[in-house]
Amino acid sequence: xxxxxxxxxxxxxxxxxxxxxxxxxxxxxxxxxxxxxxxxxxxxxxxxxxxxxxxxxxxxxxxxxxxxxxxxxxxxxxxxxxxxxxxxxxxxxxxxxxxxxxxxxxxxxxxxxxxxxxxxxxxxxxxxxxxxxxxxxxxxxxxxxxxxxxxxxxxxxxxxxxxxxxxxxxxxxxxxxxxxxxxxxxxxxxxxxxxxxxxxxxxxxxxxxxxxxxxxxxxxxxxxxxxxxxxxxxxxxxxxxxxxxxxxxxxxxxxxxxxxxxxxxxxxxxxxxxxxxxxxxxxxxxxxxxxxxxxxxxxxxxxxxxxxxxxxxxxxxxxxxxxxxxxxxxxxxxxxxxxxxxxxxxxxxxxxxxxxxxxxxxxxxxxxxxxxxxxxxxxxxxxxxxxx
Amino acid sequence: xxxxxxxxxxxxxxxxxxxxxxxxxxxxxxxxxxxxxxxxxxxxxxxxxxxxxxxxxxxxxxxxxxxxxxxxxxxxxxxxxxxxxxxxxxxxxxxxxxxxxxxxxxxxxxxxxxxxxxxxxxxxxxxxxxxxxxxxxxxxxxxxxxxxxxxxxxxxxxxxxxxxxxxxxxxxxxxxxxxxxxxxxxxxxxxxxxxxxxxxxxxxxxxxxxxxxxxxxxxxxxxxxxxxxxxxxxxxxxxxxxxxxxxxxxxxxxxxxxxxxxxxxxxxxxxxxxxxxxxxxxxxxxxxxxxxxxxxxxxxxxxxxxxxxxxxxxxxxxxxxxxxxxxxxxxxxxxxxxxxxxxxxxxxxxxxxxxxxxxxxxxxxxxxxxxxxxxxxxxxxxxxxxxx
Numbered sequence: 001x002x003x004x005x006x007x008x009x010x011x012x013x014x015x016x017x018x019x020x021x022x023x024x025x026x027x028x029x030x031x032x033x034x035x036x037x038x039x040x041x042x043x044x045x046x047x048x049x050x051x052x053x054x055x056x057x058x059x060x061x062x063x064x065x066x067x068x069x070x071x072x073x074x075x076x077x078x079x080x081x082x083x084x085x086x087x088x089x090x091x092x093x094x095x096x097x098x099x100x101x102x103x104x105x106x107x108x109x110x111x112x113x114x115x116x117x118x119x120x121x122x123x124x125x126x127x128x129x130x131x132x133x134x135x136x137x138x139x140x141x142x143x144x145x146x147x148x149x150x151x152x153x154x155x156x157x158x159x160x161x162x163x164x165x166x167x168x169x170x171x172x173x174x175x176x177x178x179x180x181x182x183x184x185x186x187x188x189x190x191x192x193x194x195x196x197x198x199x200x201x202x203x204x205x206x207x208x209x210x211x212x213x214x215x216x217x218x219x220x221x222x223x224x225x226x227x228x229x230x231x232x233x234x235x236x237x238x239x240x241x242x243x244x245x246x247x248x249x250x251x252x253x254x255x256x257x258x259x260x261x262x263x264x265x266x267x268x269x270x271x272x273x274x275x276x277x278x279x280x281x282x283x284x285x286x287x288x289x290x291x292x293x294x295x296x297x298x299x300x301x302x303x304x305x306x307x308x309x310x311x312x313x314x315x316x317x318x319x320x321x322x323x324x325x326x327x328x329x330x331x332x333x334x335x336x337x338x339x340x341x342x343x344x345x346x347x348x349x350x351x352x353x354x355x356x357x358x359x360x361x362x363x364x365x366x367x368x369x370x371x372x373x374x375x376x377x378x379x380x381x382x383x384x385x386x387x388x
Numbered sequence: 389x390x391x392x393x394x395x396x397x398x399x400x401x402x403x404x405x406x407x408x409x410x411x412x413x414x415x416x417x418x419x420x421x422x423x424x425x426x427x428x429x430x431x432x433x434x435x436x437x438x439x440x441x442x443x444x445x446x447x448x449x450x451x452x453x454x455x456x457x458x459x460x461x462x463x464x465x466x467x468x469x470x471x472x473x474x475x476x477x478x479x480x481x482x483x484x485x486x487x488x489x490x491x492x493x494x495x496x497x498x499x500x501x502x503x504x505x506x507x508x509x510x511x512x513x514x515x516x517x518x519x520x521x522x523x524x525x526x527x528x529x530x531x532x533x534x535x536x537x538x539x540x541x542x543x544x545x546x547x548x549x550x551x552x553x554x555x556x557x558x559x560x561x562x563x564x565x566x567x568x569x570x571x572x573x574x575x576x577x578x579x580x581x582x583x584x585x586x587x588x589x590x591x592x593x594x595x596x597x598x599x600x601x602x603x604x605x606x607x608x609x610x611x612x613x614x615x616x617x618x619x620x621x622x623x624x625x626x627x628x629x630x631x632x633x634x635x636x637x638x639x640x641x642x643x644x645x646x647x648x649x650x651x652x653x654x655x656x657x658x659x660x661x662x663x664x665x666x667x668x669x670x671x672x673x674x675x676x677x678x679x680x681x682x683x684x685x686x687x688x689x690x691x692x693x694x695x696x697x698x699x700x701x702x703x704x705x706x707x708x709x710x711x712x713x714x715x716x717x718x719x720x721x722x723x724x725x726x727x728x729x730x731x732x733x734x735x736x737x738x739x740x741x742x743x744x745x746x747x748x749x750x751x752x753x754x755x756x757x758x759x760x761x762x763x764x765x766x767x768x769x770x771x772x773x774x775x776x
Contacts, residue, residue, distance in 0.1 A: 029719065285766070293734075317762040324734035331417070331754070339759040341752075345730045346681075346712035347738040364729075366719070371727040371756065374705040375763030378673070 001376075003027050003369065004280050004316070006039040007290035008303035009047050010323050013357035016040030016051055019290050022358040023321070026365030027288065031373050039280045041289075043303035044190035044248070044267015045133025046090040052129075053078030053086060055275035061085075063119035065092035065112030068136040069102055070162065075116045083126030089113050089249045090134035093143070095211060098136055103212025105204075105221060108137040109162035110252055114147025121181035128185060130256070131267060132249030133192030138164040138208050138221050140197070140228045141255020149177035150259060164204075164250065165217070167224035173235050175259060187260055189253045190267035191245035194300045197225055197254040203247035211250070225251055232258035245301075268306030277310060286372050287311045287318040288365060294340055295326030299333060308336040317372075321364050323353055341368060389764075391415050391757065392668050392704070394427040395678035396691035397435050398711050401745035404428030404439055407678050410746040411709070414753030415676065419761050427668045429677070431691035432578035432636070432655015433521025434478040440517075441466030441474060443663035449473075451507035453480035453500035456524040457490055458550070463504045471514030477501050477637045478522035481531070483599060486524055491600025493592075493609060496525040497550035498640055502535025509569035516573060518644070519655060520637030521580030526596050526609050527552040528585070528616040529643020537565035538647060552592075552638065553605070555612035561623050563647060575648055577641045578655035579633035582688045585613055585642040591635035599638070613639055620646035633689075656694030666698060674760050675699045675706040676753060682728055683714030687721060696724040705760075709752050711741055729756060 005027065007019035014022065020038040027036050039055070042048040053060060058078040065075040075092040079085055090096065092112030095103065113130070120128055137143065142152050143162060152160045155171035195201045204213070204221035213221060228251070229241045238258045240246050245264045246254035256262035272278070281287065289304040298305050304320045311318035317338040325342045334340070343360035344353055353360065393415065395407035402410065408426040415424050427443070430436040441448060446466040453463040463480040467473055478484065480500030483491065501518070508516055525531065530540050531550060540548045543559035583589045592601070592609035601609060616639070617629045626646045628634050633652045634642035644650035660666070669675065677692040686693050692708045699706035705726040713730045722728070731748035732741055741748065 286763070315766070317759070317766055319759060322734075326734070331758075338762045339755040341729060341755060342733045344732040344735055346710075346714070347732055347736050347741045350735040353735045367727040367729060368759065370719075371705070371707060371759055372763040374726045375674070375760040376766070378703070378705055378764070 001031060001373070002035045002037065002284045004037050004039060004284045004287040006041050006277065006287060006307050008041055008043060010290060010292040010357055012292060013323070013354040014361070016042060016047055018358060019361060022361040023288050023290060023365040026362040027369045030366045030369035037280050039275055039277055041275065041277070041303045041307065042131065042267070042271050043133070043192045043301060043306065044131050044271065045192035046088060046094065046096070048131030048190055048267065048271060049078040049086040049088045049091070052271055052274045053080070056080050058086070061123070063116045065115040067097050067112055068093050068108035069098065070109070075112065077116055077120060083124065085120035085125040085128045086131060087113065087116050087120060087128065088131040089252060092116050093137050094134045095136040096134065103136060104163070105138045105208040105211040105213030106165035106217050107163035108139065108211065110135065110137045110139050110141060110143035110250070111147050111162060113252070114144035117144060118147055118179060121179065121185055125185060128187045129190055129270070130187065131190045132252050133267065135249040135252065136211055137252070138203055138211060138213065138250035140164060140167060140225050140251035141253070142167060142228070144252055145255060145259055148182045149179050150175045151177060164221050164224050167228045168220065170227050170231050173231055173259065182260060187256060187262040189248070189256055189262050189264045190270045191248035191253050191264055192267045192301065193248050194244050195247035196242040196244070197229060197246040197251045198222065198241045203251040207247070207250065228255070266301045268301055268303050272306055272310060277307070281311060281314050281316055284316045285376065286369070287316050288321065288368065289318060290321040290361060292322070293324045293326065294320055294322035294329055296328045312336040319368050321361060321368070323357060389419060389761070390423045390425065390672045392425050392427060392672045392675040394429050394665065394675060394695050396429055396431060398678060398680040398745055400680060401711070401742040402749070404430060404435055406746060407749060410749040411676050411678060411753040414750040415757045418754045418757035425668050427663055427665055429663065429665070429691045429695065430519065430655070430659050431521070431580045431689060431694065432519050432659065433580035434476060434482065434484070436519030436578060436655065436659060437466040437474040437476045437479070440659055440662045441468070444468050446474070449511070451504045453503040455485050455500055456481050456496035457486065458497070463500065465504055465508060471512065473508035473513035473516045474519060475501065475504050475508060475516065476519040477640060480504050481525055482522045483524040484522065491524060492551070493526045493596040493599040493601030494553035494605050495551035496527065496599065498523065498525045498527055498529060498531035498638070499535050499550060501640070502532035505532060506535055506567060509567065509573055513573060516575045517578055517658070518575065519578045520640050521655065523637040523640065524599055525552065525640070526591055526599060526601065526638035528555060528613050528639035530555060530616070532640055533643060533647055536570045537567050538563045539565060552609050553612050555616045556608065558615050558619050561619055561647065570648060575644060575650040577636070577644055577650050577652045578658045579636035579641050579652055580655045580689065581636050582632050583635035584630040584632070585617060585634040585639050586610065586629045591639040595635070595638065616643070654689045656689055656691050660694055660698060665695070669699060669702050669704055672704045673764065674757070675704050676709065676756065677706060678709040678749060680710070681712045681714065682708055682710035682717055684716045700724040707756050709749060709756070711745060
């Protein structure tokens with residue numbers, strides 16, 4: 001019996017690799033002779049470079065970069081044999097790099113991600129994939145572009161300071177200083193959400209609050225990003241206001257598409273292709289995936305949902321294990337999941353579930369596989385016709 | 389596809405009937421064409437008379453009785469067509485009848501249960517089954533026996549006051565006043581635990597604390613029950629110290645066996661026979677059971693474990709849904725369960741899980757049946773040999 005184990009990270013507790021190990025251990029406890037294939041996944045969010053890089057035996061390289069508040073750090077990225085560089089926005093510009101007090105939706109800059117991108121280009125990358133997700137920024141990618149040589153100017157021709165709110169004073173984008181490498185090497189963006197740049201579900205209104213934005217910050221940022229979109233359309237001829245995934249990573253996706261023409265991709269589909277998920281799925285009896293929280297957001301291109309759609313297309317049952325199953329998870333919309341179970345084994349506090357996530361995930365996986373095997377082996381096919 | 393739904397009560401939230409409804413609803417949502425057979429169960433504990441009574445179309449009767457602290461109440465019991473009366477100790481002598489402050493392991497008396505038993509005998513019962521479990525008492529059944537006419541005397545020949553601790557002064561048991569009906573009508577005790585009267589796992593040490601007994605109360609009660617066992621052996625020739633299930637319901641099981649020769653039975657097996665569980669199981673694809681808390685205590689003749697043993701014997705997979713799955717639940721000992729799942733869908737407080745138990749149980753049941761059906765229908769039997 002072949003079992004495919006393809007979890008996302010469980011944010012705040014387990015990496016996709018740790019989650020895969022836990023699920024695989026549980027599956028093997030339930031069925032010691034199973035062929036268990038571990039395919040840790042990501043969806044363009046934090047961990048994309050690691051997941052794809054490890055699956056593809058990448059080199060990992062480092063570059064110097066400034067964090068979202070301008071402090072120097074080293075940022076790691078993956079380098080595939082074919083010259084593709086995979087860079088996670090979260091590595092240089094991630095929310096996880098800041099303490100609660102350091103967060104600032106209005107001031108945080110994605111400049112560091114641009115530095116890593118530039119380093120990869122200068123090292124000879126033939127293609128760059130940017131995994132966006134987990135960013136601390138709402139700057140519409142202005143920081144990334146500044147690091148590549150683009151200037152964001154006010155109406156006095158002065159360069160704008162870092163951060164999203166300054167874009168409210170944007171008068172002109174001068175791309176004459178853009179490094180030529182960025183014009184010739186394909187840059188693609190693996191997006192972890194399908195949200196647009198602007199509007200109720202956009203980079204400011206939906207995501208800025210968790211990046212430290214107050215209610216008035218959110219509206220300031222919405223105006224600033226609107227201004228950015230207006231100028232981008234005027235100067236580059238691309239409307240990035242409502243395009244799918246333009247709001248990913250505080251609008252980095254929209255900014256890179258608008259100014260550089262970068263292609264935006266659904267992160268999970270790109271990752272699943274890159275790690276060979278369909279090949280792993282061939283001949284599988286069951287696929288197990290996992291996520292920290294399963295809820296209606298999960299249907300917006302999150303990892304397990306991408307896994308479920310492919311498993312369903314291949315006719316492989318797929319079970320998702322969640323740290324938390326939201327009250328909005330109902331059969332209809334989630335029908336590509338065969339079933340879902342929480343890893344919580346009793347009433348517990350969130351803190352406890354996070355601390356013991358590996359143990360709980362392993363236990364839940366064991367039970368799912370036990371039930372699956374019992375059902376599969378107790379199924380009594382119709383007896384063959386008796387032979388004369 | 390036939391599904392058997394056989395839950396215990398989920399203590400503090402759902403009766404076995406409510407639990408069965410919730411599980412059946414979830415199962416039908418997953419598989420609308422399933423034949424779902426509801427067999428609510430009990431294990432000798434609270435709810436036994438209702439469960440067996442309803443399954444057997446019993447009459448329900450009432451008798452006057454004193455509660456564990458001596459206050460009058462009406463107590464309901466079941467009367468089967470064959471003249472069997474089924475009486476739950478919990479109805480007249482239950483812990484649930486008392487507030488936290490009213491609990492007293494040392495003073496609470498099972499006298500009320502004896503009154504109901506006597507009323508049933510006087511109404512012409514041909515057989516009495518006492519479902520013990522959920523009692524507030526640790527009186528070794530002295531109260532039940534007193535209501536039937538037995539006298540518990542100190543060495544001055546004075547009758548002892550109610551409650552377990554007074555048994556420390558027991559000198560003699562005078563059964564000359566025992567109602568003759570209790571000698572001629574079989575009295576059987578359906579026990580919800582296998583604990584002995586005395587010792588570390590006994591009626592005092594294991595159960596008195598939850599009945600309001602302090603540490604010193606527990607040791608006083610251990611001495612009092614030891615005295616009771618000594619006198620019973622001397623006066624009635626039966627050693628009730630360590631017999632299986634003697635400690636059930638604060639020793640009511642031991643007392644009734646010792647003085648009346650009552651037969652002690654594993655409650656769950658008696659209930660499963662009485663409700664026709666094996667017949668329900670015939671041809672079932674899956675059995676679902678449930679319990680408030682699944683833990684190592686569950687293996688001591690609790691309802692779901694009885695269900696699991698029979699299902700395993702019939703080759704029917706059995707899944708238990710628990711409000712809480714204890715950390716001590718491990719595959720080895722619990723191997724007759726195919727799998728277990730908590731109804732908790734995310735980190736929650738106990739209070740919330742209790743309040744929403746029906747919804748959570750229904751949701752968990754739906755997922756289990758979805759997975760089961762997917763596994764059973766995706767199982768690909770070996771292709772038949774090709775025919776020449």
